[in-house]
Amino acid sequence: MGINVCEFEFPAYYFFFSQRQSLNLIVDSQEVEDKIRAVFQETLFGPIEIEADADFAPGYSMDKRPDLLKESLYFRKVGDTFLEINMILQFTHFDAAGVATVKH
Amino acid sequence: MPHPNPVFKDDDRAALRPHLRPSTISPLSIQVQQQRRILVHPPALPSFVSSPRRSLMNSPPPTTQPTHRKPSLSPKRPLLALLPSRTTKYTPMSIIPSTHIAVLAPLPLNAPPSPTPSLLDQSPTSTITAFARTTMDAKASRAHPRASWPANVVIPTTSFTSGAGNGKNDPAASGSIPTLISPPDDPPPSPESPLPTLTASTPLVSQHQTRQLNLVRLPRGGTYVATCVGPIQVGIPPETIKDCLNAGLSVPRHYVVPPIQSTARERFGH
Numbered sequence: 001m002g003i004n005v006c007e008f009e010f011p012a013y014y015f016f017f018s019q020r021q022s023l024n025l026i027v028d029s030q031e032v033e034d035k036i037r038a039v040f041q042e043t044l045f046g047p048i049e050i051e052a053d054a055d056f057a058p059g060y061s062m063d064k065r066p067d068l069l070k071e072s073l074y075f076r077k078v079g080d081t082f083l084e085i086n087m088i089l090q091f092t093h094f095d096a097a098g099v100a101t102v103k104h
Numbered sequence: 105m106p107h108p109n110p111v112f113k114d115d116d117r118a119a120l121r122p123h124l125r126p127s128t129i130s131p132l133s134i135q136v137q138q139q140r141r142i143l144v145h146p147p148a149l150p151s152f153v154s155s156p157r158r159s160l161m162n163s164p165p166p167t168t169q170p171t172h173r174k175p176s177l178s179p180k181r182p183l184l185a186l187l188p189s190r191t192t193k194y195t196p197m198s199i200i201p202s203t204h205i206a207v208l209a210p211l212p213l214n215a216p217p218s219p220t221p222s223l224l225d226q227s228p229t230s231t232i233t234a235f236a237r238t239t240m241d242a243k244a245s246r247a248h249p250r251a252s253w254p255a256n257v258v259i260p261t262t263s264f265t266s267g268a269g270n271g272k273n274d275p276a277a278s279g280s281i282p283t284l285i286s287p288p289d290d291p292p293p294s295p296e297s298p299l300p301t302l303t304a305s306t307p308l309v310s311q312h313q314t315r316q317l318n319l320v321r322l323p324r325g326g327t328y329v330a331t332c333v334g335p336i337q338v339g340i341p342p343e344t345i346k347d348c349l350n351a352g353l354s355v356p357r358h359y360v361v362p363p364i365q366s367t368a369r370e371r372f373g374h
Contacts, residue, residue: 014355027361
């Protein structure tokens with residue numbers, strides 16, 4: 001275990017829900033962006049696909065299993081807006097020369 | 105008795121803290137060894153600056169010289185309230201080699217004229233000339249009365265800095281008071297450095313154009329740098345947003361994520 005040095009979740013929520021702005025993360029590469037997107041997708045919106053075998057006990061009746069994917073999609077709606085990661089997070093990459101440009 | 109949660113051991117914080125400073129040469133640092141720079145551009149001047157009424161109201165251009173009145177802060181004209189003050193202009197001013205954060209910011213009109221070309225006319229990779237922000241020390245103190253430390257620190261403008269502080273030797277590392285960073289002088293970068301070497305005779309920036317930027321070392325880690333596009337924070341340890349809020353600082357909207365090579369385990373678990 002160690003200390004998380006990428007605790008962007010609360011700042012992202014602060015800016016999105018309070019300031020109506022997106023957070024800008026300056027990252028090294030597309031790989032880092034993809035990982036952050038995957039983490040944020042999982043923590044905020046839930047999994048993209050539901051694995052019934054992993055999420056429910058083997059003997060649990062199929063009729064009683066909730067539609068988790070439908071629930072997660074429902075909670076992604078704020079009024080008429082469907083929340084997307086791009087609304088909350090933006091990414092700026094360092095280029096090959098190690099330069100990242102941040103604009104207002 | 106040691107803290108039961110190993111995540112929040114002070115030793116870990118002390119070991120992590122140098123990696124979140126823009127001025128360190130730690131493998132996790134994004135500035136020196138990793139050769140990372142951040143260029144910050146100011147907000148572009150809207151096209152209707154010279155004639156706001158024509159653009160906003162979609163009316164024909166005036167036949168007479170438009171009068172330059174101070175923009176009203178009335179809610180009926182919210183766009184004009186966003187315009188920069190007419191007493192400022194954009195001028196190249198400063199270098200921030202220790203952080204490699206090149207900043208573009210307004211400068212008062214009464215400042216000495218710049219003898220150098222604009223950064224906007226040059227390749228971003230060929231210069232680290234910056235536009236420094238006018239000092240915010242007094243203004244920031246008035247705007248944020250809760251800030252309990254002087255927001256004024258001098259950043260060396262003619263030499264790279266790599267004086268990574270050891271967390272144990274750093275008095276600020278053990279305290280909970282946000283500390284201003286004044287990076288020590290460092291040896292010049294290696295010849296194979298892809299970044300241009302800054303010397304005292306760097307022609308792009310003269311000494312009288314130097315201004316100060318504000319760096320704040322947050323108690324929980326990370327470094328807060330005030331720029332013209334808003335503050336930028338290097339490293340995002342947990343709850344550092346509280347450090348900013350408690351200190352009366354604006355919450356940064358731009359964050360530099362440390363390199364993944366050395367922190368993948370901590371951040372992503374693999």
